[in-house]
Amino acid sequence: MTPDTQSRTLPHALPRPSTPSLACRLRRLTALGDAIPYSLVALAARVFPAAVFWQSGQTKLDANWRVSENAVYLFEEEYRLPLVDPSLAAHLATVAEHLFPVLLVLGLATRLSALALLGMTAVIQLFVYPDAWPTHGTWAALFLLLVARGPGVVSLDHLIGRACRGPM
Numbered sequence: 001m002t003p004d005t006q007s008r009t010l011p012h013a014l015p016r017p018s019t020p021s022l023a024c025r026l027r028r029l030t031a032l033g034d035a036i037p038y039s040l041v042a043l044a045a046r047v048f049p050a051a052v053f054w055q056s057g058q059t060k061l062d063a064n065w066r067v068s069e070n071a072v073y074l075f076e077e078e079y080r081l082p083l084v085d086p087s088l089a090a091h092l093a094t095v096a097e098h099l100f101p102v103l104l105v106l107g108l109a110t111r112l113s114a115l116a117l118l119g120m121t122a123v124i125q126l127f128v129y130p131d132a133w134p135t136h137g138t139w140a141a142l143f144l145l146l147v148a149r150g151p152g153v154v155s156l157d158h159l160i161g162r163a164c165r166g167p168m
Helices: 003-013 022-034 038-058 069-079 086-106 110-128 130-149 156-165
Strands: none
Touching (some): 038 110, 038 130, 069 086, 069 110, 086 110
């Protein structure tokens, strides 16, 4: 083969660079998603709905950190929960909307706190705002994730669990 002939046949001998298939691209995209640490996802699942419930709890307090008369009025006239005294409901909701979000953010008693807020979400959905199911469904999905998988390593639950296991 002469150098002239070799240059004409060489490109045909090399494999053409192929474009990755759709399946390969999807696999790479999935790998990127798999690289997101669960603890980051769990932290977001704890903090963002906790902020919503905390803010709601804040609207029920007066300047002296007492349950406001307006909050009781809302439970009497708008929320109207069956079988629960409106004043008691206002007080219980206010405590829950402050206690459980703080515990979620700290990652302390996370599964219990998420379960409690999931219960509140169900009550709100069923008895107060039944048309707000997309919002409540989002909250429920985050709480279910936390109940099922826990708070992740960025949590006091994880630190306590590690300390309890200790060296064997």
